[in-house]
Amino acid sequence: MASNASDEQLTHGAEAKPAPPAMSKGKETYSSGAVAVTGLDDTPPGMIDAHAERRLLRKIDLHVWPILFIIYMMSFLDRINISNARIQGMTEELDLYGDRFNIALFVYFVPYILFEVPSNMIFRKTKPEYYLSSLMLSWAIINMCMGFVTTYQGLVVLRFFLGTFEAGILPAIVYLTSMYYKRHEFQTRMSFFFCSTVVGGAFGGLLAYAIASLDGRHGIAGWRWIFIIEGTVTAGIAIISVFFIVDWPEQCKFLTSEEKRLLELRLADDGAGSKARMDTLNAYAYRRILTDWKVWLGAFTYMGVGITGYATTFFMPTILSEFGWTARAAQVHTIPVYAVSAVGMVSVAYLSDYFKHRFGFIILGCCIATIGYGMLLGQAHLSSDAKYAAVFLVSLGGFICPPIALAWLSNNVSGHWKRSFASAAQVALGNIAGIVAALVYRQDEAPRYRTGYSVSVGLMWVGAIMALLLFTGMLIENRMRDAGKRDARLSHPKEEVDNMGDYHPSFRFTL
Secondary structure (H helix, E strand, O other), X not given: OHHHHHHHOOOOHHHOOOOOEOOOOOOOEEEEOOEEEEOOOOOOOOOOOHHHHHHHHHHXXXXXXXXXXXXXXXXXXXXXXXXXXXXXXXXXXXOOOOOHHHHHHHHHHHHHHHOHHHHHHHHOOOOHHHHHHHXXXXXXXXXXXXXXXXXXXXXXXXXXXXXXXXXXXHHHHHHHHHOOOOHHHHHHHHHHHHHHHHHHHHHHHHHHHHHHHHOOHHXXXXXXXXXXXXXXXXXXXXXXXXXXOOOOHHHOOOOOHHHHHHHHHHHHOOOOXXXXXXXXXXXXXXXXXXXXXXXXXXXXXXXXXXXXXXXXXXXHHHHHHOOOOOHHHHHHHHHHHHHHHHHHHHHHHHHHHHHOOOHHHHHHHHHHHHHHHHHHHOHXXXXXXXXXXXXXXXXXXXXXXXXXXXXXXXHOOOOHHHHHHHHHHHHHHHOHHHHHHHHHOOHHHOOOOHHHHHHHHHHHHHHHHHHHHHHHHHHHHHHHHHXXXXXXXXXXXXXXXXXXXXXXXXXXXXX
C-alpha cells in the first residue's frame, strides 16, 4: 500500500536504511519494508559491484524518466501556448489589450502556488501512476476548452483551473524521482528532465507555425486550433501514461527483488546511511521542517532565478515579433533559442554533478543572463541580429539555474515527509516569479520592455544572493559537524534522534 510508504519506503541519499540479513547461510534473505528481498550477498555500503550498479542505473533511467519528461513537456506546453495563440489572432478576437493578457497569465499562478504543498502531501499517500495521470487528463480537458472560449472572462476562469490541475505535477515529480538516485547523480537527470520545458517551448513554436495553416478550417480560427490540438494530444498521453509512470521504489514492478536490495544498499552509501531519517510526521517533525532555513532559502533562490524562464516562454514570441519578423517567422525563430538552452542545461548539469557542486553554476547562469539583459536594455543602438543574440544569452542563463536550484535543495533535505514538503514549498514560492513575469512585461512598453527586463535581472540577482546565503550557511554547518560541535543533538530522546532527518549531526550538505 502506498500509504505505508512513510514508515517503510526506500529512501534517497543520506536517509536510506540497509535492511538487516536474516539468520541463514548461503544466500541471504533481507527484509526491505514489506518486501522480502532474497538472493543477494550481504554487501556492505561502499563494496557494491560497479557493473551491477551501472546496469541498475540504466534500468531506472529508462523506466523513470521518459514518461515524466513527456508529461512535464505537455504541462509546460499547455501552460505557455497562450503566448503562441496571442500573436495568431487571439488578442483581437478576445480583446486582450491593455493589461488583460497579463491578468490571464497571472491568474494561472494563484491556484498553482496555493495547491502545490497540499497536493504533494496527498501525493505522498497515493499511487503515482494514478495521481499524475488524473491531473494530466483534467488539465488536458481545460486546455481543449480554451479553444472554444468566446470572452476574456471565460479565458481567465479556464486559466485558473489550468493552474489548479497543473499545480501538483512538478513537486510530485521532483519528490518521486529523488527517491531513486544518489545526491550527485540527481542534478544531471533533473536538468535533462528540465529540457522538457525547452523542448516544449520549441515544439510549441513549431506547432503554432504549422497550425497557422489551419486558420479558418471548419470555421475555427488558427489560434483556437492550437488549444484544441494540443489539449487532445495531452489527453491521449494522460490515458496511456498510467501504464508507464513508476511507483515508489519499494513497490515498483520493474525492479526485481535483488535490484531493489541493490538500490537500497547504494543509497545507504550516499551520506549518513540509516541515521538521517524522518519517517514519522509528528510535532517534532513539523518543527524541524517549518523552521529549516535551508527550505526557505532554497525556495527564494528558485523564485529569483526562475523569473527568466517564465519571461522567456511567455513573451519570447511577442518580443521576437517586435524585432520586425512576422508572427509565423517569430514562432520559428524561438526554436534555435530553446535548442541552445537545452544543450547548455545538460552540459552545466553534468559538470555540476561531476564536481559535486551547485552554487557556482547558479552564479554562472546569472552572469550569462545578465549580459543578455544588459544588451536588451540598451537595444536602441543594436541591430536585430544583436538583439536576437541577447535573447539567446538570456534564455541560456535563465534555463541553467532552475533545475540546479531544485536539485540542490533536494540534495540537502533528508526524510520522506521533509522532502515532500520542501519540494512543494520550493516550487510554490518559486512560482511567485511567474506572477511577476506575467505583470512586468507591459504592452505599453513594447518593444523595449524596460520594466520587464530591469525587474527580471534584479530578481535574478536576489535569487543569487539567496543562493550565496544558502551556500555560506551549509558550509559553516558542515565545518561545525566535522568538528563535532553538533554532537550534543545525539543526547536528545531516541525518538527525536531517529526522526531528525538532515538535522542529524552525521548528515553532510552538498555545496
